[in-house]
Amino acid sequence: MPSGCRCLHLLVLLCILGAPGRPARADDCSSHCDLAHGCCAPDGSCRCDPGWEGLHCERCVRMPGCQHGTCHQPWQCICHSGWAGKFCDKDEHICTSQSPCRNGGKCVYDGGGEYHCVCLPGFHGRDCERKAGPCEQAGSPCRNGGQCQDNQGFALNFTCRCLAGFVGARCEVNVDDCLMRPCANGATCIDGTNRFSCLCPEGFAGRFCTINLDDCASRPCQRGARCRDRVHDFDCLCPSGYGGKTCEFVLPVPEPATTMGTPLEPTSAVVVPATRPAPHTAGAGLLRISVKEVVRKQEAGVGESSLVALVVFGALTAALVLATVLLTLRAWRRGICPAGPCCYPAPHYAPARQDQECQVSMLPARFPLPPDLPPEPGKTTAL
Numbered sequence: 352m353p354s355g356c357r358c359l360h361l362l363v364l365l366c367i368l369g370a371p372g373r374p375a376r377a378d379d380c381s382s383h384c385d386l387a388h389g390c391c392a393p394d395g396s397c398r399c400d401p402g403w404e405g406l407h408c409e410r411c412v413r414m415p416g417c418q419h420g421t422c423h424q425p426w427q428c429i430c431h432s433g434w435a436g437k438f439c440d441k442d443e444h445i446c447t448s449q450s451p452c453r454n455g456g457k458c459v460y461d462g463g464g465e466y467h468c469v470c471l472p473g474f475h476g477r478d479c480e481r482k483a484g485p486c487e488q489a490g491s492p493c494r495n496g497g498q499c500q501d502n503q504g505f506a507l508n509f510t511c512r513c514l515a516g517f518v519g520a521r522c523e524v525n526v527d528d529c530l531m532r533p534c535a536n537g538a539t540c541i542d543g544t545n546r547f548s549c550l551c552p553e554g555f556a557g558r559f560c561t562i563n564l565d566d567c568a569s570r571p572c573q574r575g576a577r578c579r580d581r582v583h584d585f586d587c588l589c590p591s592g593y594g595g596k597t598c599e600f601v602l603p604v605p606e607p608a609t610t611m612g613t614p615l616e617p618t619s620a621v622v623v624p625a626t627r628p629a630p631h632t633a634g635a636g637l638l639r640i641s642v643k644e645v646v647r648k649q650e651a652g653v654g655e656s657s658l659v660a661l662v663v664f665g666a667l668t669a670a671l672v673l674a675t676v677l678l679t680l681r682a683w684r685r686g687i688c689p690a691g692p693c694c695y696p697a698p699h700y701a702p703a704r705q706d707q708e709c710q711v712s713m714l715p716a717r718f719p720l721p722p723d724l725p726p727e728p729g730k731t732t733a734l
Contacts, residue, residue, distance in 0.1 A: 385409050402426060414438070435464030454479045476503075485509035497522035516545025535561045554583025574598045 380391030389399040389408035399408035402425025413420065417428035420439035430439035441464020445451060450458040452468035456479030460466050470479035484504025486492070493499045493511035501509040513522035529540035534549035538560035541548045551560035567578035572587035576598040579586040589598035 383407055441465065451478050454482070474504075493522050495522045495525075514545070533559055535559050536563075552583075571597050 380395050380397060384391055384397035385403075385408045388403040389397050392398045397407055399405070402412050404410050404412055411422045411425045411427070413422045414426050414428040416438045418438055418440045419434040420428040420430045422429060428437065428439055430436070433443050435441045435443050442448065443460075443464055445464070446458035446460045446466055451466070452458045452470075454471060454474045456468040456470045456474065458466055458468055468477065468479045470476070473483050475481050475483065480503060482504025484501040484506060486499035486501045486509045487504065489499070489509060491499060492509065493513070495514060495517045497511040497513045497517065499509050500506075500512055511520065511522050513519070516526050516528070518524045518526055525542075525544065527542055528545070528547040529542045532540065533547060534540045534551075536555045537552055538555065539550040541550060549558065549560045551557070554564050554566070556562045556564055563580070563582065565580055566583065566585040567580045570578065571585060572578045572589075574590055574593045576587040576589045576593070579588065587596065587598050589595070592602055592604075594600045594602050
């Protein structure tokens with residue numbers, strides 16, 4: 352069914368149903384609207400079909416991009432006189448109107464808006480715009496994909512525009528991307544072309560080997576033990592009574608050590624006074640250390656730490672006793688008793704002083720008693 356008939360039937364249907372708006376004037380619309388390319392709207396305006404435009408839908412829509420052309424049907428591009436090409440953008444008189452050839456080149460028209468230039472010696476390019484300069488004379492000197500530049504041949508020397516990752520006059524040097532040591536945790540850096548890669552050691556991952564893999568992710572610990580992650584390793588904090596790398600072993604319970612059915616008591620060092628007093632000492636005696644015989648380690652069940660502590664304690668006690676004996680002998684040799692008839696017999700002892708009693712003092716003879724505190728007769732003074 353033609354589009355005009357469809358629009359007319361639609362208009363009639365809307366009128367029957369009582370569409371809102373002002374009454375349609377179908378006669379007025381049909382008189383000026385091209386019903387072959389559109390239809391009349393309920394408001395009396397002309398509504399165009401796709402590909403047509405204009406007040407009365409009388410003009411076709413050209414192909415997008417068409418410059419010097421027209422259309423008879425939608426999306427056409429029919430070129431005007433003197434223009435050619437798909438979009439009518441090529442001048443057929445290009446060689447006669449304005450020659451595109453440069454540097455003395457001759458323009459030759461090929462038809463359909465196409466042309467070519469015949470260049471003079473030493474020039475080349477579509478429009479003879481390039482000169483046989485340093486780049487052409489050097490024969491593509493740039494390496495690794497570099498682009499040679501010489502100002503279209505008019506420069507005295509050429510330069511190379513290098514791709515990323517290369518440097519040098521001719522782009523011959525590959526930049527060492529591992530120079531800044533981007534890989535962490537002892538990883539090996541592998542240089543590439545404008546890139547690098549890290550060969551991570553065991554236990555690390557990521558682009559820069561900065562991610563420590565969680566060795567506890569697989570839950571290796573048994574018996575409900577807590578797992579502690581390390582570098583490519585793990586530790587299990589086993590509960591009491593279990594051991595092993597993953598707490599898989601049940602530890603035996605040690606039996607209490609006894610001797611003849613009676614638990615052993617820890618040995619101790621006993622300090623007793625010596626039976627023979629030292630000569631010329633008042634109330635001081637030699638000390639002798641008596642240590643019980645150490646029960647053999649395997650039978651008594653005494654731990655190594657207890658045995659070491661016992662030996663150290665005995666050695667300290669013996670050292671204390673020895674120091675006491677040495678100090679006592681030293682004091683005796685220096686003569687602790689005061690000089691007088693009590694300690695040393697003197698040939699010049701005067702009978703007139705026989706009634707004088709001896710005074711016993713703990714101070715040496717070279718330290719006399721103070722004059723303001725004379726000892727009372729018949730008493731023994733001790734400091």
